[in-house]
Amino acid sequence: KPVIGVLALQGGVAEHLAALERSGADARPVRRAEELAAVQGIVLPGGESTTMTRLLDTFELYEPLRERLAAGLPAYGSCAGMIMLSREVVGEDRELPAVRPLGALDVVVRRNAFGRQVDSFETDLEFAGIPDGPVHAVFIRAPWVEKVGADVQVLAEVPGTAPDDPDATGRDAAAGRIVAVQQGPVLATAFHPELVGGDERVHRYFVQIVRARLGSAAQA
Ligand code: GLN
Numbered sequence: 001k002p003v004i005g006v007l008a009l010q011g012g013v014a015e016h017l018a019a020l021e022r023s024g025a026d027a028r029p030v031r032r033a034e035e036l037a038a039v040q041g042i043v044l045p046g047g048e049s050t051t052m053t054r055l056l057d058t059f060e061l062y063e064p065l066r067e068r069l070a071a072g073l074p075a076y077g078s079c080a081g082m083i084m085l086s087r088e089v090v091g092e093d094r095e096l097p098a099v100r101p102l103g104a105l106d107v108v109v110r111r112n113a114f115g116r117q118v119d120s121f122e123t124d125l126e127f128a129g130i131p132d133g134p135v136h137a138v139f140i141r142a143p144w145v146e147k148v149g150a151d152v153q154v155l156a157e158v159p160g161t162a163p164d165d166p167d168a169t170g171r172d173a174a175a176g177r178i179v180a181v182q183q184g185p186v187l188a189t190a191f192h193p194e195l196v197g198g199d200e201r202v203h204r205y206f207v208q209i210v211r212a213r214l215g216s217a218a219q220a
Pocket of ligand 1: 079080112
């Protein structure tokens with residue numbers, strides 16, 4: 001079984017651990033550098049990216065995590081986890097200290113992008129690479145991906161008009177909003193598949209990424 005850690009400083013840790021176990025992984029919480037060193041993949045859960053940045057510093061995990069990601073550790077971030085994996089964050093940032101993203105994904109994300117009036121919503125999304133129909137997506141004060149680099153694949157978009165106040169970002173209200181991306185072994189969703197009981201397809205997809213990585217490492 002691939003050993004997959006869930007960064008357990010804050011946020012939706014238990015749900016990810018459970019979904020990973022159901023997807024065939026040996027899932028473990030990660031709070032210390034020694035625990036990080038033992039994993040073959042890592043999940044960054046939802047929560048608050050400002051708080052997560054601060055706690056990564058407090059637990060002296062920021063640099064070790066950034067280094068492992070730079071060395072190709074497979075990673076999956078949901079919501080705040082997506083923000084942490086990005087290379088640049090835009091949007092209101094009145095809280096201090098600011099988010100310091102880890103730069104594992106060549107994307108620019110906008111925090112709390114879907115607007116203030118609509119804090120959360122749910123919808124069904126086509127997800128490239130995931131079979132058997134749309135994925136139910138729960139968005140909670142979610143980011144979206146505003147720019148992607150050349151090596152980034154877009155896996156899912158919320159089509160059409162944003163639920164709320166698209167003018168705030170100056171973007172075409174009719175344009176799709178990118179909410180799932182992959183770059184090599186790094187996956188991110190703006191939504192929370194771990195909150196949808198009984199459907200582990202996104203987690204299985206990530207476990208497959210980790211397995212593929214381990215397979216190619218064994219052959220090398
Ligand atoms: N709004 C949060 C942030 O900016 C993310 C919310 C979530 O993870 N559900 O970090």
